Amino acid sequence: MAKDKKKSGDKKAVKAAKAAKQEKKAGKKDKKLATKTKDVDSDTESVDLDAVLAQYAKEQEQYHAITEVPCEPPSARTSSLTIGNPANDNELFLFGGEYFNGATAKFFNDLLVYNVKKDAWNKVTSPNSPLPRSGHAWCRGANTKDIYLFGGEFSSPKQGTFYHYNDFWRLDPGNREWTRIEMKGKAAAPPARSGHRMVAFKQYIILFGGFQDTSATTKYLNDLWIYDCVNFAWHQPKLQAARAVPDARSSFTLLPHDQGAVLYGGYSRVKAVAGGKQQQQAKGKKGGGGGGGARMVLKPKVHEDTWFLRITPPSSDQPSTTLPTVSWERRKRPANPPNPPRAGATMAFHKGRGIMFGGVHDVEESEEGLDSEFFNQLFVWNIERNRYMPLTLRRPKANANKKAAQQANVSRRGRAKADEEELLANLKALEMKAGGAVSPDSDDEEKQKELEEEEDTRPEKPRIYEFPHPRFNAALAVQGDILYIFGGTFEKGDREYTFDELWSLNLNHLDGIVEVFKRELEDWQGSDDEADSEDEEDEDEDEEDEEEGDEDGKSSLASPISTAPTTPLITKEVPEEDVGDTEEISALTDTLPHPRPFESLRDFYARTSEAWQTLILDELAKSSKGTEKTSKEIKKAGFERAEDKWWDCREEIRALEDEQEAAGIGEVVSLADKEGASAGGGVGRRR
Secondary structure: OHHHHHHHHHHHHHHHHHHHHHHHHHHHHHHHHHHHHHHHHHHHHHOOHHHHHHHHHHHHOOOOOOEEEEEOOOOOOEOOEEEEOOOOOOEEEEEOOEEEOOOOEEEOOOEEEEEOOOOEEEEEEOOOOOOOOEOOEEEEOOOOOOEEEEOOEEEOOOOOOEEEOOOEEEEEOOOOEEEEOOOOOOOOOOOOOEOOEEEEEOOEEEEEOOEEEOOOOEEEOOOEEEEEOOOOEEEOOOOOOOOOOOOOOEOOEEEEEOOEEEEEEEEEEEEEEEOHHHHHHHHHHOOOOOOOOOEEEEEEEEEEEEEEEEEEOOOOOOOOOOOOEEEEEEOOOOEOOOOOOOEOOEEEEEOOEEEEEOOEEEEEOOOOOEEEEEOOOEEEEEOOOOEEEEOOOOOOOOOHHHHHHHHHHHHHHHHHHHHHHHHHHHHHHHHHHOOOOOOHHHHHHHHHHHHHHHHHOOOOOOEEOOOOOOOEOOEEEEEOOEEEEEOOEEEEOOEEEEOEEEEEEEOOOOOOEEEEEEEOOOOOOOOOHHHHHHHHHHHHHHHHHHHHHHHHOOOOOOOOOOOOOOOOOOOOOOOHHHHHHHOOOOOOOOOOOOOOOOOOHHHHHHHHHHHHHHHHHHHHHHOOOOOOOOHHHHHHHHHHHHHHHHHHOHHHHHHHHHHHHHOOOOOOOOHHHOOOOOOOOOOOOOO
């Protein structure tokens, strides 16, 4: 009993000490809040954003021509954008973004070009380019190879005053020239905003959502705008009054579709009642009554709905200025969506699929604090089937066959190089025998070959088999079949870490994440008072949990936020009323040809080309238009169908491949597909 009393007394002392530290922490918070308020007020009064932006524009005018010079990889930033060059599969563009070091915010307007094959960065300067910003949107022009950009935001260094853009730009990816698209007369155009999204469809550019922010209020938007790249005009389509439309939101996903576009998720803040219910419960326990403490507050909301934007262009016999017909259609809830729902998860489009990475889930503990969980999972969203699947990386096989193959490649390269050197030596001997001398041109050629050999033998980039550190608001882009992930933000306590790194992933093989470049995180310059107090609180909780764990005979130490690069997958239970909405349909159960495990796209089409071409011919025969196609066009259409099917089945086939590899089964080859193989038994049978 004495021991129990001692433990009880120690526990009470720990709780009392913890309460004292919490009071100390509250005092520090009040002091820090007062300091922040003072800083914001002084910032608002002293900074004229119009003058700051005018100074940026004046500095830009010093450049008299468009120049492109080599540079270092981009500095740390978040809310920037990347996009593949539509005219060159070997280039990646990056523009804008912001960086906050705890004291001041910095915005960027440099256009950076990454050459994939050369692994080199160039910086483009121009006398006419968009001003610094973050939270903007851009997309490729549907009927051109241009890139279009709209909006974004800019703030004073201490983020006490915000400015939102409503300018519209076109970038020529060939000559790197920016052109601001001005609306003539009183033509309508989207109002200023950031956090919106744009996507191209046929000759149109679709813009939806976003928010407008001031120091006092935030207004989320759900207006829809369409820009006609042929007639060079914005218009706001008229929607049917009786049809539902998506709620106002920002930071959502908007991807192209053959008949328009699809929308998923997003973030906003909605009005909710706070204080009343809790106070009623507290007073009820004390015997009191009434609940007059209820008040309206704005609470964060992460949207999980899916919408289809159907666009019907005017027919060919109508005037070119005729507007398309537009309507919103709410889709069923997606199957297996990421759980818990997350904001700041970015998505890139790749062959009928969306590739999602990162995000953050906030749990509002009180009106003054948030508990956040960050993610680094990679999901693929099949747009047609409205279904999510997590992607996993494939680790290399450490076996003798791989080492033997590497040695064989080395020996082949060695033999080829020896043969080349022997040939050059023989040629030189013949020239010397004939009394000729080696020309300077031959020396240059040899030097050039040496340089090429040096480039070919560059060390490979570091490769990891875990996804990069959890983050949100990273920039994603797909060029070819390669996914690129740049930047993003991670928070711990009051500290905000902005990543300065670029990663790449081959979506076809998923054979590890390649580190294109990576710099260490810069030091945080904000106040550490609150972070320190949070650390102290964590230590107190650890001590208390440890004591409670000792009483139960086991340890339950609380751990801080993990900085490991992986996050466990969390499954989600589907409510009974939504079961019909989340029914999964396998892409391998239809009557169309489908790929086999370990079968490449080339092999798949070679095996099924006849079936796809027959399908195209049957569709043409049934078509009322009676369109005729050449043999080349039929083959091309057949390959496109095969490619779509191959990617549509890719995740399920990859799962089968993993199962077979785990069971020790390699590539399965059908005897019927092998040359000279007999269909019956006998010598053709495999044993």
